Amino acid sequence: MARQAGIPPWALTAMCERHELVRLFKSVYLVAGTPDSPDLRISAVRLVAPPEAVVCDTTAAWVRGIDVEPPGGHLSVRPASVFKEAGHDRMRIPGVRSGERHFDEGDIVEIAGLRVTTAVRTAWDLGRLQPRYRAMGGLDAMLRLGEFSKDELLAGIERFRGQRGVVQLRDLAPRVDPRAESLPESMLRLHWEEQPGLGRPVPQLPVFDDGGIERYRLDLADPIRRVAAEYDGVAFHAHRAREDGVRREWITETRDIHIEVFTDVDLFGRDADPARRLRQMYADHAR
Template identity: 35%
Template structure:
């Protein structure tokens, strides 16, 4: 059977499967490799495959992980976030196929299965939920763990994305923080929780907001609509309304020619109506380029007139 000829929809099971099932499914390894290269089959983790025609849901993702994870371990950290609909892996990690991350509750040994990163962790019953038969940390517990475990910018993005997807609030996280006293990474977590923002719409927008905070600048409003003749027309990523300063992150989607034309027209209108528009791009988060746009914000927010006489 050649998957590249017959196609994934007719040749593959309508569910996730593992490499150990290939003989049972009458699939040759070469054919599977071709199907993966053609995008007919996805390989989220080592030895785990999902036909592209299968609906991408939390249940499907949990079913994929269940092919590898043993019942007495809990899926955690970035794998849990992935099941909850939030991708926290870097591009290089995805290219190399990441390990499934799990933890064992205290008193049980972490898994040593190949392709699984097993750890031990103090988990309460309220930290665990079940999706499609797989035990997994809840969105709140996953956010708390990633707030400790990930690098600072990635941790902020993960917190915001999980909050947006699952309605997590600062109060939810503050309630659990005392349990994390003494845990490695908790200082970072305590710093990030007050900055939680469910309205941020991308990882790099989270990075932008965090950089503004780290620079000691006042935090802008998020996703601000600007009216044209009384009608909400232009939405800004971040804005200081009174100062009429907009801060926008331009990701890869802004490379599209039509999007660029729209951006130019929109920003031209804003400038004509008294706004200062500061644009942040992909490579603007380190060194001089980071300092440059933060300085632009600071200068734009510095009053040019004071009512004070002396």
């Protein structure tokens, strides 16, 4: 389409470098600053997904507004996950994660003309096939959509017996908690739960004022040992740093809860070690 409009490939690359365009998938471009919406995401996927294909995994989640890419992931080109049902000719599309996959009856739903895995099938696939901590975030987010129950999620695990990633799915699915509000919060909770001897974190713990009215919430907190961890993403929290500082100071001084702040570096950096910081958090507050 760009070539038909007289725009050569090198010009598209230059426009991306100048942040005039964003490349969503291989050969799929978006004018920078275009508001995100379900219709926009569906239109983008439709450009790379043949009509007979099934949109799966992270792309099926993305169509529903769930992004399991780490912060800054939008700066690289995400491969779309588009598969054919088993028994058909294997599909190979440049720049697309494709192939064939077995689907049971009821695993596929149509969304605005796209054939997409159902929310629960998408959750099973994320839990099996994504890296462990991102898989936890994907499971939490998919359950948060409200299209299936935790019981349904757990009941379907054994259909994948013997398949890739089922051991991880068995471990993560019982831990799912829809109260988590972001991928990093889910990842941080899993790191916390994996540390022996630490308390169990509660997502979005409410903090009440003296009149019993909820005043604030903490991303993750152990209400027994009175420690909390919060995630500050650069994009979201940069404009509310002062407000967060006031909130945390009030909680620390009036409720005696020690709060540790985690950032992208702590969770996604090259030398990230959130478990060490979590253990240190308990030690600091104990002193």
